[in-house]
Amino acid sequence: MRELKGRRWPDRSGHFGPFGGRYVAETLMTALIDLEKAYRKAINDKRFREDLGCLLRDYAGRPTPLYFARRLTEKGKGAKIFLKREDLAFTGSHKINNTLGQVLLAERSGKRRIIAETGAGQHGVATATVCANRGISCVVYMGSEDIRRQETNVIRMRLLGAEVTKVLSGSRTLKDAMNEALRDWVTNVRTTHYLIGSTAGPHPYPMMVRDFQSVIGKECIRQYRKAERGLPAVVVACVGGGSNALGIFTSFLGHKKVKLVGVEAGGLGLATGRHGAPLCRGRVGVLHGSKSFVLQDQNGQIREAHSVSAGLDYPGVGPEHAFLKSTGRATYVTVTDQEALEGFDLITRCEGILPALESAHAVAYGFRLARKMRKSESVIINLSGRGDKDIGIVADTKGAGRVPH
Amino acid sequence: MSRIEETFVSLGKSGEKGLVVYLTAGDPNPRDFLSYLHGAADGGADILEVGIPFSDPMADGPVIQGAFRRALAGGMTTGRALSLVSSFRKKHDTPVVIFGYYNPFLRYGVRGFCRDARSAGADGVLVVDLPPEEAREMAPEAGKAGLDWIPLISPTSGGDRIRNATAIGSGFLYLISVTGITGVRKSFPPRLVKWTREVKTQSRLPVAVGFGISRPAMAREATRHADAAVVGSACVKVVEHHGTSRKGPLALRRFVQSLKKAMR
Numbered sequence: 001m002r003e004l005k006g007r008r009w010p011d012r013s014g015h016f017g018p019f020g021g022r023y024v025a026e027t028l029m030t031a032l033i034d035l036e037k038a039y040r041k042a043i044n045d046k047r048f049r050e051d052l053g054c055l056l057r058d059y060a061g062r063p064t065p066l067y068f069a070r071r072l073t074e075k076g077k078g079a080k081i082f083l084k085r086e087d088l089a090f091t092g093s094h095k096i097n098n099t100l101g102q103v104l105l106a107e108r109s110g111k112r113r114i115i116a117e118t119g120a121g122q123h124g125v126a127t128a129t130v131c132a133n134r135g136i137s138c139v140v141y142m143g144s145e146d147i148r149r150q151e152t153n154v155i156r157m158r159l160l161g162a163e164v165t166k167v168l169s170g171s172r173t174l175k176d177a178m179n180e181a182l183r184d185w186v187t188n189v190r191t192t193h194y195l196i197g198s199t200a201g202p203h204p205y206p207m208m209v210r211d212f213q214s215v216i217g218k219e220c221i222r223q224y225r226k227a228e229r230g231l232p233a234v235v236v237a238c239v240g241g242g243s244n245a246l247g248i249f250t251s252f253l254g255h256k257k258v259k260l261v262g263v264e265a266g267g268l269g270l271a272t273g274r275h276g277a278p279l280c281r282g283r284v285g286v287l288h289g290s291k292s293f294v295l296q297d298q299n300g301q302i303r304e305a306h307s308v309s310a311g312l313d314y315p316g317v318g319p320e321h322a323f324l325k326s327t328g329r330a331t332y333v334t335v336t337d338q339e340a341l342e343g344f345d346l347i348t349r350c351e352g353i354l355p356a357l358e359s360a361h362a363v364a365y366g367f368r369l370a371r372k373m374r375k376s377e378s379v380i381i382n383l384s385g386r387g388d389k390d391i392g393i394v395a396d397t398k399g400a401g402r403v404p405h
Numbered sequence: 406m407s408r409i410e411e412t413f414v415s416l417g418k419s420g421e422k423g424l425v426v427y428l429t430a431g432d433p434n435p436r437d438f439l440s441y442l443h444g445a446a447d448g449g450a451d452i453l454e455v456g457i458p459f460s461d462p463m464a465d466g467p468v469i470q471g472a473f474r475r476a477l478a479g480g481m482t483t484g485r486a487l488s489l490v491s492s493f494r495k496k497h498d499t500p501v502v503i504f505g506y507y508n509p510f511l512r513y514g515v516r517g518f519c520r521d522a523r524s525a526g527a528d529g530v531l532v533v534d535l536p537p538e539e540a541r542e543m544a545p546e547a548g549k550a551g552l553d554w555i556p557l558i559s560p561t562s563g564g565d566r567i568r569n570a571t572a573i574g575s576g577f578l579y580l581i582s583v584t585g586i587t588g589v590r591k592s593f594p595p596r597l598v599k600w601t602r603e604v605k606t607q608s609r610l611p612v613a614v615g616f617g618i619s620r621p622a623m624a625r626e627a628t629r630h631a632d633a634a635v636v637g638s639a640c641v642k643v644v645e646h647h648g649t650s651r652k653g654p655l656a657l658r659r660f661v662q663s664l665k666k667a668m669r
Contacts, residue, residue, distance in 0.1 A: 025463070025464040029561075029566065186586055190584065283512075284511075285511060286506075286507045287461065288461075288463070296512065300510070300511060
């Protein structure tokens with residue numbers, strides 16, 4: 001677990017160049033400073049790293065495989081396509097990596113209550129799961145719109161003993177769930193750990209969540225070198241808040257020849273204004289405690305995002321992605337709802353893998369890219385989660401998918 | 406000396422405590438907001454805090470969230486809010502503090518905002534999500550424009566944070582009475598008295614206590630050791646209740662009078 005140790009970014013004040021920081025109410029500042037101290041102490045503690053490593057292996061099922069997608073590759077007639085199978089991690093997505101780390105940290109800090117926000121419900125499920133496993137009380141904030149479209153995850157969380165709190169304000173999605181979780185945290189800051197599920201929010205969250213997720217890229221490099229020689233040409237991941245993308249990107253950052261591509265939600269198309277693509281179409285702003293690219297109007301009011309996938313339906317993005325975009329180390333593109341649904345079909349029929357709609361964005365773009373590349377090259381797609389939660393949505397869009405009663 | 410400083414000096418001379426009244430710009434609509442603001446000033450508010458509405462107010466409770474929603478639905482913007490302050494200033498000398506979240510100011514342009522706020526007649530600015538660590542983006546610009554920078558202190562802030570806030574602040578220190586979001590409460594936490602005294606000994610600035618003050622007796626209790634009380638949600642509730650009714654501004658004026666009276 002040595003990879004958890006400090007990297008160059010963010011700087012001591014929690015900034016990634018001009019991005020990041022701690023733009024929060026004074027009441028939270030002491031908690032954030034304490035959390036950062038506790039985190040740095042924990043990752044330098046061999047016992048913590050061993051405990052986490054053990055849970056990641058025996059409870060979460062890591063390492064997840066790097067799978068060569070033969071039929072998909074043959075269909076593309078271009079670069080080899082590999083899938084990093086985070087959908088096989090326990091609870092069905094990469095979210096468990098960060099959740100385990102933060103719950104262990106909360107335990108060390110004596111916090112017996114955990115709150116979390118969730119969009120697609122994957123982070124909520126991961127949090128509810130680990131809280132059940134450790135005997136900690138858990139409250140998950142979720143927008144009513146997301147509760148409607150990700151019902152199975154709501155049922156899972158409740159079965160695990162979590163209290164799912166319906167959020168009715170604003171766009172009733174991830175953004176508003178995060179506002180409500182922050183309000184809870186301001187109120188209960190002394191007893192509660194706020195378990196942010198993405199590389200967003202105030203420092204130290206973007207750093208900490210990235211570090212906990214960076215196990216994905218670490219494994220991936222090792223596994224790729226075993227399967228092939230050298231390094232892949234391109235690594236592709238979807239970007240909502242950005243945790244699965246940074247999880248796989250981080251270990252490749254130093255390998256300058258590896259192209260890193262983040263795929264944002266193009267929604268109904270960038271021209272319609274109904275999308276979830278702050279990196280491609282947003283402006284620099286401050287939302288939920290950090291400075292990054294944000295979807296906003298000319299008066300600085302936050303605009304509602306749109307995506308067929310609840311996990312990408314967020315008007316902000318983690319500050320490190322803003323930084324990677326500004327330095328040119330990573331590039332960011334979009335895939336529309338329609339294209340993502342095609343990506344879903346493609347990998348389902350070709351490989352027998354039902355991907356999360358979030359991950360289907362990365363699949364759609366990765367496949368398109370691979371077709372234009374040489375056969376000697378490789379593309380790794382981070383398959384961040386499995387698609388069981390989305391089958392209702394996909395069936396509805398097909399119209400005829402549902403089984404008649 | 407700034408208008409806010411003058412206010413505290415003259416309050417001190419007469420042995421009085423200050424009353425800060427908060428309202429959201431454009432709530433319930435721009436014209437009626439101005440009537441309410443005049444009502445508060447006529448009722449005896451010593452300082453007025455005018456909120457710029459924001460779509461995602463993460464430190465505010467349901468009452469102020471509602472006010473923000475109403476104001477935004479009526480098309481309120483930072484620029485229009487400043488015009489309203491400017492209209493108010495033509496009739497009243499009561500100091501005005503602009504309250505808001507950082508993003509609308511950032512979008513407007515920090516330097517331009519500070520300049521325009523000052524020329525509209527504002528006297529200070531309070532940005533809830535710019536703690537001392539991030540305040541360098543705006544506090545110096547506010548200072549240059551002649552605006553007081555009002556820092557927040559919470560029950561979780563230790564001594565060094567109180568000193569840092571005092572160092573970058575001017576006008577007064579806004580002491581948050583509870584760990585939590587804005588909103589009316591029935592009583593203060595028992596620690597408040599000790600906590601206020603602690604802050605008073607560590608800061609040269611006048612101290613205003615806010616969050617949760619719902620009735621005159623609480624305003625009195627809050628100012629036993631502090632220099633002023635901030636009443637936000639309770640005043641916004643008056644606006645929410647009366648809306649565009651002609652009686653509204655008068656009702657607010659009476660409520661403000663009752664608060665002020667209890668503090669004497």
